[in-house]
Amino acid sequence: MKKKIKICGKVITIKKKELDNLHGEYVHDAAVIYLSDDPKLAKDAWPTLLHEMIHAVLAITGVNEVLGSDKEEAVCRAIENLAPLLELKK
Numbered sequence: 001m002k003k004k005i006k007i008c009g010k011v012i013t014i015k016k017k018e019l020d021n022l023h024g025e026y027v028h029d030a031a032v033i034y035l036s037d038d039p040k041l042a043k044d045a046w047p048t049l050l051h052e053m054i055h056a057v058l059a060i061t062g063v064n065e066v067l068g069s070d071k072e073e074a075v076c077r078a079i080e081n082l083a084p085l086l087e088l089k090k
Contacts, residue, residue: 024048026055
């Protein structure tokens with residue numbers, strides 16, 4: 001997995017860490033997406049990364065301010081369901 005990605009022109013670092021029952025987290029001020037280091041959640045890494053990337057897009061563009069946290073989470077969950085369609089087949 002890449003260590004850095006560019007979203008809307010902003011470089012975002014991707015790191016793994018212990019997240020206490022969370023799969024992932026986007027921290028806008030630090031420009032970091034954290035993914036859980038729990039091996040049990042490894043199978044969910046791609047959908048989690050996609051979910052956090054959506055949070056990043058919404059924060060960088062300011063759309064999250066209009067949505068509020070509940071609606072923002074609903075939008076991220078809806079779009080993350082596209083993950084299986086985006087996975088490349090070998």
